[in-house]
Amino acid sequence: MSGCTGPLSTLDPSGPAAASIAGLWWVMLTGAAILFAMVLVLFLMTVFRPGWGSQVSPARWIVLGGLVLPAVILIPLICYALYAGELLLPLRARAPARIEAIGQQWRWTFRYPELGNLETGNVLHLPAGRPVDIAVTSMDVVHAFWIPRFAGKIDAVPGHQTLLRIQADQPGQYAGQCNQFCGIGHAHMHFTVIVDRPEDFPAAVKSAAANGEVKK
Known part of the structure; x- marks a missing residue:
């Protein structure tokens, strides 16, 4: 419950x-x-x-x-x-955006290839109303990427990329976490998801990356 x-x-x-x-x-x-x-x-x-x-x-x-x-x-x-x-399959059509989610004890790094490989730490920005392919991987042990209000979880496996397509309906702030026990810091390996209006998404990512936006 x-x-x-x-x-x-x-x-x-x-x-x-x-x-x-x-x-x-x-x-x-x-x-x-x-x-x-x-x-x-x-x-x-x-x-x-x-x-x-x-x-x-x-x-x-x-x-x-x-x-x-x-x-x-x-x-x-x-x-x-x-x-x-x-x-739930991500291969029905090409998503207009692709974001890389990299798990590492005990944090998440999000990289935006279509925005010059800008990175944010523990904060994921998404455009509202648009499908996004999240390419999930790990730098050390097996983690799991999960945003319950957007999609099911998917494993983050070292040396391998797994693909998860998600779409956020409305702008706002949401919660995500690692859902695979990955060591003593597992309970603190969560992240914030900020859904921006599509027209504000590029600027929001650039501002977050420039300011070193990181949440613990």
Whole structure:
């Protein structure tokens, strides 16, 4: 329940990828509740009506209760999960911006290749309403890049780049963190995300880099 509220809420999406993940969570919760209710009804019928269902053979109970009943719920959930996962893939179209996220004990460095490789420390700037490809890597151990209100997490692996497409709906300030235990300083390896209006984004990055914008 700790993920339901607050700046790291996964159920308060602020981007299409996070909305897809939150939607999948609600669908899975609904499916699980329906399946639980069906099983509970069968259980209560057995408790309060002894002998109920005795005319059904054990083999049919196994087939109907153990295979058919779960399949009615689980198969649609699997199909929806595959559909939702497909929406998260970053290769549907070229993103107009690319930012490099470099993890290192115990900080994040963000580099903007399309803005002359400017860098900011522990502060990520994003343009609102535009998809951005985040190329994530690590300088030492395995970390994980995660902005719960924008998208799911992705690992930061030394010597390897992993790609995550995110999009922020509205300007504002958000929270991100390393979500992979990476040593004694892991709890403090978080960062701030500032979403700027598209027309203000280049100037905001240049100003942040020039002022050495770093948050601990």
